[in-house]
Amino acid sequence: MSEARRLTGAEILWEALVAEGVEVVFGYPGGAIMPAYDAMLKYADRIRHVLVRHEQGAAHMADGYARASGKVGVALATSGPGATNLVTGIATAMMDSVPVVFITGQVASTLLGSDAFQETDVTGVTLPITKHNYLVTSVDEIASTVREAFFLARSGRPGPVLVDICKDAQQATGTWRAPTGAPTLPGYRPSYHAPEDLLARAADLIDRAERPVVLAGHGIVKAGAGDLLRKFVEKAHIPVAATLLGLGGFPATHPLGLGMMGMHGEAWVNHAIQEADLLIALGMRFDDRVTGRLATYAPSARKIHVEIDRSEVGKNVKVDVALVDDVGRVLEALTPRVAARSRAPWLAHINKIKGDSAVRDIQGLPDEGRLYAAHVIHDLWRLTEGRALIVTDVGQHQMWEAQYYKHDYPRKLVTSGGLGTMGFALPAAIGARFACPGEEIWVIAGDGGFQMTASELSTAAQEGVKVNVAIINNGYLGMVRQWQQFFYGGRYAATPMRSPDFVKLAEAHGLTAMRVTRRDEVVSTVRAAQATPGTVVIDFRVEQEDSVYPMVPSGADLAEMIRRPHPPSALVETAEDP
Amino acid sequence: MMKTHTFIARVEDKPGVLNRIASLFRRRGFNIASLTVGRTAEPGVSRLTLVIEADEDTARRIEANLYKLVNVLLVEDVTYQPSIARELALIKVRADATTRPRILQVCDVFGARVIDLTAELVTIELTATHDKIDDLVGVLAPEGVLEMVRTGVVAMTRGAPTPISNSSFREINEVPEPQGTSQWPASSTTATLISV
Numbered sequence: 001m002s003e004a005r006r007l008t009g010a011e012i013l014w015e016a017l018v019a020e021g022v023e024v025v026f027g028y029p030g031g032a033i034m035p036a037y038d039a040m041l042k043y044a045d046r047i048r049h050v051l052v053r054h055e056q057g058a059a060h061m062a063d064g065y066a067r068a069s070g071k072v073g074v075a076l077a078t079s080g081p082g083a084t085n086l087v088t089g090i091a092t093a094m095m096d097s098v099p100v101v102f103i104t105g106q107v108a109s110t111l112l113g114s115d116a117f118q119e120t121d122v123t124g125v126t127l128p129i130t131k132h133n134y135l136v137t138s139v140d141e142i143a144s145t146v147r148e149a150f151f152l153a154r155s156g157r158p159g160p161v162l163v164d165i166c167k168d169a170q171q172a173t174g175t176w177r178a179p180t181g182a183p184t185l186p187g188y189r190p191s192y193h194a195p196e197d198l199l200a201r202a203a204d205l206i207d208r209a210e211r212p213v214v215l216a217g218h219g220i221v222k223a224g225a226g227d228l229l230r231k232f233v234e235k236a237h238i239p240v241a242a243t244l245l246g247l248g249g250f251p252a253t254h255p256l257g258l259g260m261m262g263m264h265g266e267a268w269v270n271h272a273i274q275e276a277d278l279l280i281a282l283g284m285r286f287d288d289r290v291t292g293r294l295a296t297y298a299p300s301a302r303k304i305h306v307e308i309d310r311s312e313v314g315k316n317v318k319v320d321v322a323l324v325d326d327v328g329r330v331l332e333a334l335t336p337r338v339a340a341r342s343r344a345p346w347l348a349h350i351n352k353i354k355g356d357s358a359v360r361d362i363q364g365l366p367d368e369g370r371l372y373a374a375h376v377i378h379d380l381w382r383l384t385e386g387r388a389l390i391v392t393d394v395g396q397h398q399m400w401e402a403q404y405y406k407h408d409y410p411r412k413l414v415t416s417g418g419l420g421t422m423g424f425a426l427p428a429a430i431g432a433r434f435a436c437p438g439e440e441i442w443v444i445a446g447d448g449g450f451q452m453t454a455s456e457l458s459t460a461a462q463e464g465v466k467v468n469v470a471i472i473n474n475g476y477l478g479m480v481r482q483w484q485q486f487f488y489g490g491r492y493a494a495t496p497m498r499s500p501d502f503v504k505l506a507e508a509h510g511l512t513a514m515r516v517t518r519r520d521e522v523v524s525t526v527r528a529a530q531a532t533p534g535t536v537v538i539d540f541r542v543e544q545e546d547s548v549y550p551m552v553p554s555g556a557d558l559a560e561m562i563r564r565p566h567p568p569s570a571l572v573e574t575a576e577d578p
Numbered sequence: 579m580m581k582t583h584t585f586i587a588r589v590e591d592k593p594g595v596l597n598r599i600a601s602l603f604r605r606r607g608f609n610i611a612s613l614t615v616g617r618t619a620e621p622g623v624s625r626l627t628l629v630i631e632a633d634e635d636t637a638r639r640i641e642a643n644l645y646k647l648v649n650v651l652l653v654e655d656v657t658y659q660p661s662i663a664r665e666l667a668l669i670k671v672r673a674d675a676t677t678r679p680r681i682l683q684v685c686d687v688f689g690a691r692v693i694d695l696t697a698e699l700v701t702i703e704l705t706a707t708h709d710k711i712d713d714l715v716g717v718l719a720p721e722g723v724l725e726m727v728r729t730g731v732v733a734m735t736r737g738a739p740t741p742i743s744n745s746s747f748r749e750i751n752e753v754p755e756p757q758g759t760s761q762w763p764a765s766s767t768t769a770t771l772i773s774v
């Protein structure tokens with residue numbers, strides 16, 4: 001038993017964060033969290049605080065930090081508006097199962113329920129968008145609650161946990177004792193073990209399948225199961241399709257790597273899924289963006305679902321075998337059980353449809369001076385040797401990134417998948433910078449989403465962090481514009497967007513900025529950005545009305561893809577990778 | 579196929595737990611037919627009986643979602659287990675001197691008690707199964723039911739109770755789930771809810 005010390009609640013909070021290994025906290029002060037901020041000064045040598053410009057930025061930074069590092073991110077805000085500003089970021093983390101602990105100040109416990117100044121029922125507001133949350137009214141509960149919050153956030157299917165701490169609990173004096181052992185949570189079941197007979201049944205289905213496809217989701221990345229997946233599919237020769245958040249879980253350039261599935265997945269991937277006789281879903285949840293119309297989804301496939309969260313099993317897609325367990329543990333158990341097989345006819349067939357229905361390969365295209373987003377992302381991939389940590393916003397550029405930046409390594413793509421939160425990229429990248437100090441980080445954002453949280457440029461400048469920002473600027477809210485073009489008769493309601501001069505905007509923050517309007521400027525500008533210390537913003541003025549192809553319309557059969565109608569002269573569809 | 583499912587959940591007796599359960603059902607669109615909550619013989623543990631119209635898949639998802647709530651200790655779908663289910667109803671019926679004997683006779687047949695009686699009305703208490711209360715209400719309807727309140731079902735399995743594991747996380751994590759819980763359908767469809 002460690003030595004007990006008498007400390008204030010605010011000090012206990014910081015002691016508890018230090019005990020959890022927290023290195024950095026993203027936050028914004030205010031009335032109800034002031035005791036915690038005052039106490040923070042004593043811990044400045046152990047925990048760095050990053051002052052954001054809006055609490056949503058703090059939430060995304062903590063989220064980006066957590067996704068890039070695999071550790072728990074921490075965001076700090078005051079009561080009322082401070083806490084409600086976190087909400088978008090909390091929901092983002094919830095949808096993508098990101099471990100983040102949110103700490104909010106609350107009015108004094110004596111004032112709870114009185115509509116006091118800056119009082120909001122934050123545990124009520126965040127109940128459906130947190131894995132769990134706590135209202136702490138007494139100093140004696142702070143240490144144990146923080147301990148539980150971190151444990152819940154990182155264990156099982158990870159997720160955000162919010163701890164709302166009353167101001168008087170922060171001010172009161174209590175006893176701090178360094179925690180030992182796991183917290184006692186009698187009702188919490190972070191994971192289950194798949195029973196033997198089901199593992200055997202799964203192995204049997206795999207052995208008997210002629211046309212299997214692995215669907216690799218975020219769970220592969222979260223479980224760190226990429227190598228286990230590789231051993232498994234290399235033994236059984238099963239091609240791997242990835243969800244958006246699963247990209248990087250399996251090397252994109254591996255011969256068995258198919259690429260992304262779903263709404264903007266590669267055509268051959270969706271065709272392979274529709275023709276498969278077995279789907280092996282690993283750490284993914286059959287989101288509607290992945291399945292298309294459920295009634296016609298993979299009609300001739302048996303389905304094995306490996307998932308840590310048993311409430312996901314049978315939610316969208318009925319499966320033949322459900323293995324509720326850690327995906328790494330299941331792969332370890334399955335690999336020795338499955339037969340080594342070549343499955344040459346199936347792989348040859350996929351290669352054939354790949355040739356028939358490939359999205360464009362833009363390597364070595366004639367340069368007519370026009371700038372396509374695909375060019376920018378492809379060049380970024382080449383110039384960073386596929387090793388950069390890419391943080392995207394949400395929209396067309398996000399899908400182009402997923403198509404053209406070949407992710408071979410896990411945790412190198414940070415993107416808001418489930419919630420699709422515009423404004424995510426810049427703050428998430430700043431957060432990721434604290435997780436990966438030595439890595440090259442690129443933000444890829446649209447002109448719309450970038451403006452939602454552009455104020456965090458100021459944070460980047462104040463903190464002296466370097467991220468490179470590529471704004472794919474097409475003057476539209478491009479993805480909505482694309483839907484309007486396809487499904488709303490080309491009526492561009494509220495999608496044309498006039499933006500500020502992004503170069504001047506960045507310069508006003510004391511940052512370096514550049515503009516690119518032609519393809520032949522891309523390489524030199526990217527190189528210049530790489531060589532410049534501090535955050536650099538590049539305004540890429542791309543084709544205004546380009547669309548993301550292929551596209552499965554919402555609710556359509558996965559094989560019913562809208563294809564690029566007339567490949568523009570600068571974009572030729574070929575199958576071959578360089 | 580839609581069916582009436584009865585769940586028993588034992589939960590930590592902490593503020594907000596009922597809200598978490600209600601919020602879960604609202605958010606996922608599960609429809610609650612009845613919900614009762616009360617203390618148990620174990621300190622710090624409350625007990626809920628939930629009656630839900632759901633098909634088999636939905637029932638399994640409800641169970642899994644309840645287990646995701648950190649404060650939920652144990653969930654049992656007792657629909658197919660030998661169980662005892664009871665509900666209490668207070669029914670106020672118009673009853674003058676002419677109709678009263680008839681009503682009292684009905685009460686006698688149903689095993690209901692008259693707990694208040696005035697010149698114009700009687701108030702009847704019946705503790706029985708949900709269906710039996712429905713039957714009584716049906717019989718009394720022509721007499722004029724003025725007011726009724728029902729508690730919702732409380733249920734209990736027969737035989738020894740399922741213990742709540744008091745073990746710490748580590749032990750829970752190491753104990754494999756009983757076979758079949760990760761594979762639908764989990765419950766046998768042969769046993770029936772025993773109505774006494």
